[in-house]
Amino acid sequence: MKPTAGTTVFLNARLLDPASGRDQTGGVLVTGERIAAIGPEVQVPAGAEVVDCRGLCLAPGLVDMRVQLCEPGAEHKETIASAARAAVAGGVTAMACLPNTDPVIDNDAVVEFVARRARLAGLAKVYPYGAATKGTRGEEIAEIGLLADSGAVAFTDGTRAVGSAMVMNRLLSYAASFGFLIAQHPEEPTMGGGDMNAGETAGGLGLSGVSPAAEWILLERDLRLVEITGARYHAAHLSTAESVAIVRRAKARGLSVTCDCTPPHFLLTEAAVGEFRTFAKLSPPLRKESDRQALLAGLKDGTIDCVASDHCPQDSDSKRKTFHDAAFGGVGVQTLLSAVLELTREADMPLLDALATVTVNPARLLGLPGGRLEPGAPADLVVFDPHRRWRVGAETLLSKSRNSPFDEAEMTGAVVRTVVDGRSVFIGAEIDS
Amino acid sequence: MTPIYAQRHLLGTRSLTAPEITDLLDRADRYAAVNRSAEKKLAVLAGRTVVNLFYENSTRTRTSFELAAKRLGADVVNMQTGASSVAKGETLIDTAATLNAMHPDVLVVRHQDSGAVSLLSQKVNCAVVNAGDGKHEHPTQALLDALTIRRRKGRLAGLKVAICGDVLHSRVARSNIHLLAAMGAEVRLVAPRTLCIPGAESLGVSVFHDLRAGIADCDIVMMLRIQNERMSGGFIPSTREYFRFFGLDREKLAAAKPDALVMHPGPMNRGVEIDSDIADDVERSVIREQVEMGVAVRMAVLETLTLNLARGGDR
Numbered sequence: 001m002k003p004t005a006g007t008t009v010f011l012n013a014r015l016l017d018p019a020s021g022r023d024q025t026g027g028v029l030v031t032g033e034r035i036a037a038i039g040p041e042v043q044v045p046a047g048a049e050v051v052d053c054r055g056l057c058l059a060p061g062l063v064d065m066r067v068q069l070c071e072p073g074a075e076h077k078e079t080i081a082s083a084a085r086a087a088v089a090g091g092v093t094a095m096a097c098l099p100n101t102d103p104v105i106d107n108d109a110v111v112e113f114v115a116r117r118a119r120l121a122g123l124a125k126v127y128p129y130g131a132a133t134k135g136t137r138g139e140e141i142a143e144i145g146l147l148a149d150s151g152a153v154a155f156t157d158g159t160r161a162v163g164s165a166m167v168m169n170r171l172l173s174y175a176a177s178f179g180f181l182i183a184q185h186p187e188e189p190t191m192g193g194g195d196m197n198a199g200e201t202a203g204g205l206g207l208s209g210v211s212p213a214a215e216w217i218l219l220e221r222d223l224r225l226v227e228i229t230g231a232r233y234h235a236a237h238l239s240t241a242e243s244v245a246i247v248r249r250a251k252a253r254g255l256s257v258t259c260d261c262t263p264p265h266f267l268l269t270e271a272a273v274g275e276f277r278t279f280a281k282l283s284p285p286l287r288k289e290s291d292r293q294a295l296l297a298g299l300k301d302g303t304i305d306c307v308a309s310d311h312c313p314q315d316s317d318s319k320r321k322t323f324h325d326a327a328f329g330g331v332g333v334q335t336l337l338s339a340v341l342e343l344t345r346e347a348d349m350p351l352l353d354a355l356a357t358v359t360v361n362p363a364r365l366l367g368l369p370g371g372r373l374e375p376g377a378p379a380d381l382v383v384f385d386p387h388r389r390w391r392v393g394a395e396t397l398l399s400k401s402r403n404s405p406f407d408e409a410e411m412t413g414a415v416v417r418t419v420v421d422g423r424s425v426f427i428g429a430e431i432d433s
Numbered sequence: 434m435t436p437i438y439a440q441r442h443l444l445g446t447r448s449l450t451a452p453e454i455t456d457l458l459d460r461a462d463r464y465a466a467v468n469r470s471a472e473k474k475l476a477v478l479a480g481r482t483v484v485n486l487f488y489e490n491s492t493r494t495r496t497s498f499e500l501a502a503k504r505l506g507a508d509v510v511n512m513q514t515g516a517s518s519v520a521k522g523e524t525l526i527d528t529a530a531t532l533n534a535m536h537p538d539v540l541v542v543r544h545q546d547s548g549a550v551s552l553l554s555q556k557v558n559c560a561v562v563n564a565g566d567g568k569h570e571h572p573t574q575a576l577l578d579a580l581t582i583r584r585r586k587g588r589l590a591g592l593k594v595a596i597c598g599d600v601l602h603s604r605v606a607r608s609n610i611h612l613l614a615a616m617g618a619e620v621r622l623v624a625p626r627t628l629c630i631p632g633a634e635s636l637g638v639s640v641f642h643d644l645r646a647g648i649a650d651c652d653i654v655m656m657l658r659i660q661n662e663r664m665s666g667g668f669i670p671s672t673r674e675y676f677r678f679f680g681l682d683r684e685k686l687a688a689a690k691p692d693a694l695v696m697h698p699g700p701m702n703r704g705v706e707i708d709s710d711i712a713d714d715v716e717r718s719v720i721r722e723q724v725e726m727g728v729a730v731r732m733a734v735l736e737t738l739t740l741n742l743a744r745g746g747d748r
Contacts (some may be wrong), residue, residue, distance in 0.1 A: 141670045143670040145670070145674050145677060146670075146674050149677070173626040174626060174627045176642075177627070177642035
């Protein structure tokens with residue numbers, strides 16, 4: 001299953017590298033695990049494997065900065081191996097996984113476990129977040145220095161917000177001593193408890209609402225603490241128009257803040273809930289069209305740095321329930337590329353800008369080596385056909401769980417080959433001209 | 434010889450001038466010699482009464498003051514607040530008034546609250562020595578640290594001194610910052626941000642959050658105790674993480690000057706802020722010498738304040 005990395009030349013590709021702004025026809029020479037050369041003309045060494053890309057796009061492998069892998073602890077929903085298969089089928093070569101596992105990733109042993117399982121799978125690379133607080137309980141700072149030493153790339157309580165202002169203040173302050181990044185699920189916990197976006201749709205369906213204000217309030221509080229402590233802060237999965245405005249103002253003031261949003265939030269609205277469709281039950285919830293438009297605008301003007309799938313596998317038992325009882329979350333690692341390509345149409349973004357949100361931007365933020373096409377960089381690549389359409393569904397999704405908010409939808413942009421450290425780990429549809 | 438320091442109390446190092454400090458250290462140097470001789474008893478404070486009033490548990494500081502007073506010939510009374518009227522609910526000011534009525538000459542006071550010793554000093558006629566008030570000042574510790582350094586390095590001016598660890602909760606750090614700055618040393622603080630004094634730069638020090646970078650090229654590495662008893666929890670994740678990044682071991686100490694001295698005000702948490710390997714290294718560690726200089730410095734302070742009382746005449 002693990003072909004050894006040799007010498008491969010990818011020819012006749014539309015090279016897309018957001019880091020350098022390169023968009024040209026040419027090739028990439030891969031020697032061993034690294035990119036050896038890139039440009040309009042690359043030499044073909046004797047004995048090299050030649051891949052003719054026939055004019056299709058070749059970009060850095062995608063970096064999905066927010067996924068749940070469910071292992072250890074919920075392997076009936078997903079494993080590191082099954083998520084990695086879905087990832088490479090979607091052109092994702094690196095994932096940063098949340099610490100909300102059982103046991104929680106709050107000590108170096110669990111970091112090592114996740115790293116070892118990812119190595120065994122040998123597909124997409126996995127970079128764990130360490131828990132920001134012990135047990136993600138939000139009470140005491142976790143051993144983030146030791147976690148970083150063992151490989152954690154940033155710190156977050158994942159799906160849980162750090163609610164206490166005192167704990168968040170100490171956490172940001174302590175993290176700033178080391179220059180670590182703290183990522184927050186911005187939802188004021190004392191305002192939580194709803195099932196979908198608060199408003200007339202929830203009212204009509206008789207569902208309790210999650211107030212958009214719960215997001216702004218925690219975001220505003222955190223940004224005050226960022227200002228005091230000088231810490232690096234990342235707000236995960238923005239969902240409201242006001243949140244985008246808050247981050248835009250904070251960036252204008254020079255705070256070290258970044259943020260991401262997810263494909264369902266910039267492609268769908270609360271209307272997707274329809275008649276209690278639990279695959280559309282997400283946290284944060286899908287919002288209104290005006291929120292979606294604000295997210296697209298934020299992506300276009302750079303206020304929103306990254307797109308992350310927020311991949312959250314739920315087995316059918318967790319979703320075949322009343323809307324209130326159903327679990328939050330959707331799978332997304334395999335649909336990330338297609339969703340980002342929609343930004344060229346939905347937000348009128350240049351292709352390189354759209355790709356930057358899932359390559360160089362998250363790689364820079366997390367300090368990862370991939371995310372760019374340049375000599376010396378890891379040969380983590382995706383070759384894709386930007387026009388090919390495919391249908392999202394149980395027959396195409398490779399995750400152990402199939403709870404995609406885009407279930408049954410047609411998406412545009414299909415992966416034909418994914419390369420990790422010079423090895424072709426996924427070969428999809430035939431390359432045709 | 435008239436002391437240069439002319440105040441009635443010694444409450445902190447903040448207002449001390451270089452000549453005052455030098456005079457106190459010179460006196461202490463002479464007492465250090467006395468303490469090493471066989472005949473240690475002097476009559477400088479004969480007929481005087483010194484009261485040690487300790488609201489916080491202390492062994493070394495109280496013993497050090499007691500020995501200092503006894504070697505100078507004073508009568509010494511130790512007040513344990515746990516077994517006194519304080520335990521019965523007496524206020525600080527009432528206790529001060531009560532003690533004052535007994536006409537002591539010097540009150541040596543330690544209290545858990547910053548500013549308590551200064552408050553008490555305003556209510557008595559005798560001299561008051563601050564033996565540590567909350568997170569505020571501990572002037573005799575800074576003086577004994579300075580004496581230890583001066584005896585080893587021959588000077589204070591121009592030395593690079595790194596004060597490392599739980600600076601936030603440390604009265605030792607604050608007193609040392611003022612005193613060392615007055616003597617022309619370059620002071621650095623090394624701590625995680627959660628244990629640093631907010632706005633420390635305004636005290637004229639530079640701040641580091643990396644131990645190796647902070648002690649690089651330093652002459653003196655002063656470690657502070659992790660004040661577990663003062664931690665309301667959560668300033669650091671764990672003592673094992675603290676030791677990994679901020680604990681002084683031989684490998685990290687290599688960043689300092691080859692002849693850098695290691696100091697610690699005690700009591701030490703071995704394996705938390707300092708490796709035993711360093712703490713017990715007689716080539717590098719002057720921790721025992723600090724204790725020795727403590728008695729000498731306290732003798733100099735008691736002598737100075739008693740002379741000032743006499744100078745002030747009627748009180």
